[in-house]
Amino acid sequence: MKRAHLVNFLAVKTDEDLAIRANLTMRENIYSSARKYERFAPKFPIQAYKLLNAYQFKIKIIGRDDNHQITFSREFESDSFGGLNIKIGGQEISCAEKLEIFEIGKSPGLEILLGNFIPIKITGEKKNLIICDFDKTLVDTKYSTPEEIYKSLTSPIQNFPTVTESVEMAKGYINKEYHPFILSASPHFYEEAMRDWLYSNDIYSAGIFLKDYRKIFSLLEGDLTPKDLKVQGIYKLNHLLDIIHMTGIPDKLVLMGDNFESDPIIYLTFNELLQGRTEPRELWNRLKNYEAFKLSTKQNSMFLNKIFQLSDIIRKLEKKTEVTIYIRKKAKEDELRVPKQFSYQIDRVNLYETPSTQK
Template sequence: MRYFQYRSLPDTFDQDIYIWDVDKTYLQTNFESLRGLVQLFFEYSIDKRSLPGAKELLLELRRGKELPPLFFISASPVGLKKILEGKFLLDGIQHDGIILKDYRRLRKLLGKFRIKNNFSYKLLCLLTHRLKMPSLSTEILFGDDYERDADVYTLYADILNQAVDEKALKARLKSEKLTRREQKKLIEAALKVQKSTPVSNVVRKIFIHLVRNKEARAFDTYGDRLMATYNYMQTAALLFEMGKISKMGFRRVASSFELKYPKDGWTLKKSLQDLKDRSLISSQTFEELALWK
């Protein structure tokens, strides 16, 4: 793992930090096949394609005088750093740091070489990142359902919330069939994070972008902290209700689906109605956003 941080936050910072996964959350990455994996190393920044609405939503999250902190966590190899950051530049996205996978260092650290199962890697990234952030800061996490972001993010949030002690964490990591070295490193990092975290409910929200055609209600078991969305129009609506983006910001995200991206059946009204049916937005928010045209 290689950590690149471009912005230092003051120790007194007590606002939200946005943490985004990259592949399948921000970028349309094809690593389902060996051919797709190999192709990643031959793509230029201009070849990368962001998911519909992802770029527009990221731009809205960064609006404002204080530039809310934005960090990326990726399982892409560190050799793709220039390509990924070139894509950020092309999309106009300013970010404050990124974590990338360094296979040599990771093998020394965790004693395991994993390509697709990134459970231990992502959890270690989140814990490592947390140790570098102000202790009073809070977080909003963005991932997808291609792998197991919901499980990793929820476990991470429970660790920060002191809801998982050392014994319970060890049992959980063992159930994930992690090596002893992986378990040891993660437990050490988790205990350090718990010791340095004086506030509760650090992870305010977890957004999971659905890419496997699963039903959103399948994620109800994770509780109110996690919200599964079918598109970034829905995510934008939820962030509007949280007060994280403006009404005009929501309009810009929603407009991009009409003007730039292929139609997939998820219209503005259908997207908002689904959120209302799942009791994720109020009737007032539904009316306010559905009738903006």
């Protein structure tokens, strides 16, 4: 018997509101099955391939305080892919310490509990974040050939080399109370396998942002297109914007990536936006003419809307974020080379080597 299942769920509570990002699908109820599962075995991505299916859901979210009293109850409808991206404000939110999530639309009169969650708190005067790319930055994954893609789908991520220097650097900032977010262009069904890897490396409470491939293959509603299977620029920059819209403008921000694709340009562009230096439309016009940021008509409007929203928030708060960027070297390059139009504050970029980049 299939029932609604949360693929991923992230709730971030700030001083102003509660931001929730979730994805749902239908999955066999393993708890009513006679099948046996290895309890602590690392998962590998192909086990979740059925998450490519798309469904629509109606969700009830209940907030409770420390005394388990209800502070709010709200209902929402997901998009046709089972995605939910909402913000809830008001005094009732400030008292909510726990969340209960129910699916209420598939069986009339029946509310199915999907899970209980404690929102991540990013509150107070100081708000520090670290956003880290996953592939080639934390783990030396390879997706260049059909054989490498097959291996990545059918193997736990633990089978790939860990980039120890990057992991230790990220954990160093986490220990300084920087809240971690993980950004990857891997398909959305890598969530559980990636979470297993993070836990095995003592990285907890990380919000994970992946690429939803259902939106690529949809003919009607997808905000990604087939070209986005390979072109990562607009996707990653969009998710950087999503993270900041959830958390609010940070005081300090650390960005970690690699020099194998377009991470330096993405991070330098994002830094320029956070400094409020460039008018949003000018930034948009510059990006859409560069190969790594080729945009469809729908992506144009979505992206421009997001950067205008963020620009307005920065202007109202009159707040400048202290940004530090770390880029893992691809080979033995001594300096970072990017097109001149993306080189604003390039001195904020720190190149670092790992044993595999010194060959």
